[in-house]
Amino acid sequence: MSNDADLPFTREEYADRLQRMRRAMADADVTVAILTAPDTMAWLTGYRVRWYRQHTSTSMPPAQCIVVHVEEGSPFIIDAGYHDELARTATVLDDVRTLPSSSEMHEASLDDYVSFLADQLRPWAGSRVGMERWSCIPSPAVADVVDAMLEELGCRIVDVTVPFRGIRRLKSPAEIRKIEQAQAAADAGVRAILAEATPETSELEAWGIYSLGMVRAGGEPAALHETVAAGSSVSALHRLSGRALLGSGPVVHPDVASSVDGYHARATRPLMFGRVSDESRRQVAIAAGAYDVVQQHGVVGAPWQQLIDALRTYFAESGAPGAGSAAYELGLSVAPTDFVGEFTWGMDDERDDVIEAGLVTNFESWTSLILVDTVVFEETGPRFLSTLPRDVLEFA
Numbered sequence: 001m002s003n004d005a006d007l008p009f010t011r012e013e014y015a016d017r018l019q020r021m022r023r024a025m026a027d028a029d030v031t032v033a034i035l036t037a038p039d040t041m042a043w044l045t046g047y048r049v050r051w052y053r054q055h056t057s058t059s060m061p062p063a064q065c066i067v068v069h070v071e072e073g074s075p076f077i078i079d080a081g082y083h084d085e086l087a088r089t090a091t092v093l094d095d096v097r098t099l100p101s102s103s104e105m106h107e108a109s110l111d112d113y114v115s116f117l118a119d120q121l122r123p124w125a126g127s128r129v130g131m132e133r134w135s136c137i138p139s140p141a142v143a144d145v146v147d148a149m150l151e152e153l154g155c156r157i158v159d160v161t162v163p164f165r166g167i168r169r170l171k172s173p174a175e176i177r178k179i180e181q182a183q184a185a186a187d188a189g190v191r192a193i194l195a196e197a198t199p200e201t202s203e204l205e206a207w208g209i210y211s212l213g214m215v216r217a218g219g220e221p222a223a224l225h226e227t228v229a230a231g232s233s234v235s236a237l238h239r240l241s242g243r244a245l246l247g248s249g250p251v252v253h254p255d256v257a258s259s260v261d262g263y264h265a266r267a268t269r270p271l272m273f274g275r276v277s278d279e280s281r282r283q284v285a286i287a288a289g290a291y292d293v294v295q296q297h298g299v300v301g302a303p304w305q306q307l308i309d310a311l312r313t314y315f316a317e318s319g320a321p322g323a324g325s326a327a328y329e330l331g332l333s334v335a336p337t338d339f340v341g342e343f344t345w346g347m348d349d350e351r352d353d354v355i356e357a358g359l360v361t362n363f364e365s366w367t368s369l370i371l372v373d374t375v376v377f378e379e380t381g382p383r384f385l386s387t388l389p390r391d392v393l394e395f396a
Contacts, residue, residue, distance in 0.1 A: 006089060006090060007046050007092060008046060008178070008261035008262075009046070009174055009175075010174075011092055013172065013174060014044070014045065014046070014092045017043060017044055017167075017168075018044065018068070018075065020167045021033070021044060021068060021164065021167060022068070022070050022071070023167075024160070024163040024164060024166070024167050025068070025070040025130060025160070026070055027163065028130060028158055028160055028163055029128055029158075030070060030128050030129065030130040030158050030160060031069065031070050031124055031127035031128055031129070032067060032068070032069055032070070032121065032124050032127050032128075032129050032130065033067070033068045033070075033129070033130035033131075033160060033164075034065050034066075034067055034117075034129060034130070034131055034146075035065055035066040035067070035068065035132065035164075036062070036064075036065050036131070036132055036135050036137045036138055037132045037134075037135035037136075037137065037161075037164075038052055038135075038137065038334035038337055039262070039332050039333050039334050039337065040066075040132060040135075040164055040165075041064075041065075041066050041077075042262055042332055042334050043168050043332050044066065044068075044075065045066060045075065045077070045091040045092050045093050046090060046091045046092055047066070047077065047087065047090060047091045047093075048090065048262060048334055049064075049083070049086065050335075052064070052137050053137075054136050054137045054138075054139065054336075055139075058141070059107065059109070060107050061108075061109070061110040061113060061138070061139070061141075061142050062113075062137045062138040062139065062142055063078075063079070063080055063099060063102070063107075063108050063112075063113040064077065064078060064079040064080065064083070065077070065078050065117070066078075066093075067120060067121070069124070073095075074093070074094065074095055075093060075095070076093065076095035076096070076097055076120070077091065077093050077095070077096055077097065078097050078098075078099065078113075078116065078117060078120065079096065079097075079098055079099070080098065080099055080102040080107070080108060081098040081099055081100070081102040081103045081104075082102065082103060082104045083098070084096060084098045097116075097120065099112055099113060099116050100116070101116075110141075110142060110145055113142075114145050114146055114149050117146070117149070118149050118152075118153065121150075121153060121155070122153065124155075125153040125154050125155065126153070126154040126155065127155055127156075128155070128156045128157075128158050129150055129155045129156070129157055129158065130158050130159075130160035130164075131143075131146075131157050131158070131159060131160065132159075132160060132161045132164060133159040133161055134159075134161040135161070136337060162342065165341070165342035165343075166342070168331065168332065169329060169331075169341075169342065169343050169356075169358075169359060170356055170357070170358030170359055171331060171358045171359070171360050171376075172358070175263060175331065175332075176358075176360065176376055178260045178261050178263035179260075179263045179264070179265050179330065179331070179360055179374065179376070179385070180265075180385060181218055181219075181260040182219055182220075182257075182258045182259050182260045182263055182264055182265035183258070183265035183267070183374050183385035183386055184217060184218070184219075184387075185214045185215075185217040185218050185219025185220075185258040185260070185265075186214060186219060186256050186257060186258035186265050186266070186267045186386070187217075187267055187386055187387055187388050188213050188214060188216070188217030188219075189209075189210040189211065189212075189213040189214030189217070189219070189226075189254075189256055189258065190210065190213075190254050190256060190267060190269060190388060190393075191213065191388075192209050192210060192212065192213025192214075193206050193209050193210050193213070193228065193252075193254055193271065194271065194393055194394075194395055194396060195396050196209050196396075197209060197246055197252075197395060198246070198247075198395075199245060199246055199247025199249075199273050200245055200246075200247060201245065201246050202242075202243050202244065202245055202246070203227075203228050203229055203230060203241035203242050203243070203244050203245075203246065204228075204241045204242065204243065206228040206241070206246055206252070206254070207226065207227070207228045207241040210226060210228060210254060210256055211226070214226075214256070214258050218260065219258035219259065219260060220258065220259045220260060220261075220262075221259070221335065222256075222257035222258060222259050222264055222333075222335070222339055223257075223259070223262075223264065223333040223334060223335040223336065223337050223338055223339040224257065224335075224338060224339055225240055225241070226254075226255070226256040226257055226258075227239065227240060227241050227253075227254075227255050227256075228241050228246075228252065228253070228254045228255075228256075229241060229244075229252070229253045229255070230244050230245065230246045230247070230248050230249055230251070230252050230253075231244075231248075231249070231251065231253070232249075232250055232251060234253070234366055234368075234369075234370050236253055237253050237255040237268065237370070246273070247273060249272070249273065250272065251270050251271070251272060251280075251369065252270070252271040252272070252273075253268065253270060253271075253370070254267075254268065254269070254271065255268045255372065256268065257339055259333070259339075262332045262333060262334055263330075263331060263332055264330050264331065264332075264333055264339040265330065265374040265385060265386075266330065266339075266362040266372050266373065266374050267372060267373065267374070267386045267388060268364075268370055268371060268372035269371060269388050269389075269390075269391075269392075269393050270284060270369045270370065270371075270392050270393070271392070271393050271394075271395060272392055272393075272394060272395070273394075273395050274394075276392045276394060280369065280392050281391070281392060283320065283367040283368045283369045284367070284369045284371065284390070284391055284392050285391075286318045286319070286320045286323060286367045287323070287365040287366055287367050287369060287370065287371045287390075288365070288371060288390035288391070289314065289318070290311060290314060290315070290325050290363075290365040291363070291365065291371075291373070291384060291390065293307070293310050293311050293314045294307065294311075294363060294375065294382050295381065295382055296310070297310045297311075298355060298375070298377060298381070298382040299355065299381060299382075300354075300355050300356065300357045300377055300378065300379050300381075301354055301355065302354060302355055303352070303353075303354055303355075304345055304349070304351050304353055304354065304355055305349075305350070305351055305352065307345075307355070308345070308346070308347060308349055308351070311324075311325055311347055312347050315347070318367075320367040320368070322367070322368075323366060323367040324346075324347050324365075324366060325346065325347060325363065325364055325365045325366070326344070326345075326346035326347065326348075326364050327344065327345050327346060327361040327362055327363050327364060327375075328340050328341055328343070328344040328345075328361060328362060329341025329342055329343035329344065329359070329360065329361050330360050330361055330362055330374060331360060341361075343359065343361070344361075345361065355377050356377065357377060357378055357379050358376075358377070358378075359376075359377045360374065360375070360376050360377075361374075361375055361377075362374055362375070363375045363384070369392065371390055373385065373386045374386060
């Protein structure tokens with residue numbers, strides 16, 4: 001059994017999560033769920049590892065999952081034999097079922113894993129079984145074999161991706177505290193770049209400066225590469241850091257994220273060497289003005305469409321062609337997957353739902369320059385977490 005001090009949250013919080021998952025299973029008329037998405041396994045039990053085998057040798061298939069019954073007993077985990085201690089000490093689970101054919105000297109085959117899983121599921125043959133079809137794990141080759149096994153057991157497969165992501169969309173106070181800590185660490189990493197980088201610093205060196213500053217401030221690496229890119233295009237934020245020098249500019253984009261116990265926060269600011277032009281200041285001021293629109297219209301209980309329409313009007317009147325904003329849910333993500341959550345909202349949306357308390361998203365606002373933040377929607381109003389100025393930031 002795990003030491004509670006090693007768990008990111010209390011056992012009471014994990015018990016509440018299990019109840020919520022079981023309610024979602026009942027609503028979907030699912031008897032058994034097989035959890036394979038790393039973030040779902042972590043959310044429900046605390047389970048996180050550094051190797052999920054999602055893109056590995058065909059002789060080393062994904063071979064871990066958590067099985068939950070809608071009513072009976074406690075969830076259990078299936079994992080490799082050499083993960084026994086990890087599963088017992090890093091999760092709330094007491095029932096750990098390791099593959100008998102797996103050891104430190106021998107990897108379980110796909111047949112070994114699927115046969116063992118079938119034995120565990122046999123008491124519920126003929127049931128409706130929930131699977132996370134939008135997870136990167138298992139691979140299609142493994143999923144096909146698991147599907148065939150379930151069909152042989154007379155089971156019907158139901159995709160529970162959306163309901164299972166939905167039950168963790170609204171964050172608890174304890175989860176929000178993790179995100180706040182992650183934001184403080186991300187901000188510290190950006191400040192480290194500003195203080196230490198020079199025009200002769202390469203993008204990768206700047207990424208290293210960010211990473212060390214972020215870790216020293218209490219953060220952990222994000223689920224995606226935290227890029228630092230020099231260039232004029234916002235699209236540079238989607239490429240990996242390389243050997244280009246920051247001085248090749250004209251703008252340095254640190255598009256960063258940090259996590260604490262897997263909970264993510266985001267930050268992006270444009271950085272420049274030397275004097276910043278009036279036009280650059282004007283462009284970033286337009287992007288920053290969208291924050292005021294969110295503060296005014298992003299009220300809990302208000303229609304999302306009201307906020308979206310207000311942002312459309314703001315950018316249409318801003319005098320910055322191509323300007324806009326978008327956002328996606330932030331929360332628990334596990335490397336090496338993605339920190340982009342299920343829930344998204346943006347200026348292209350047409351929707352009829354309302355803003356709920358406890359939702360955490362990023363907020364991207366751009367003209368020719370871009371600002372990215374983390375925002376918590378609370379009863380008292382939207383709260384942006386980054387303390388970095390909403391401006392072009394100048395190197396020391």
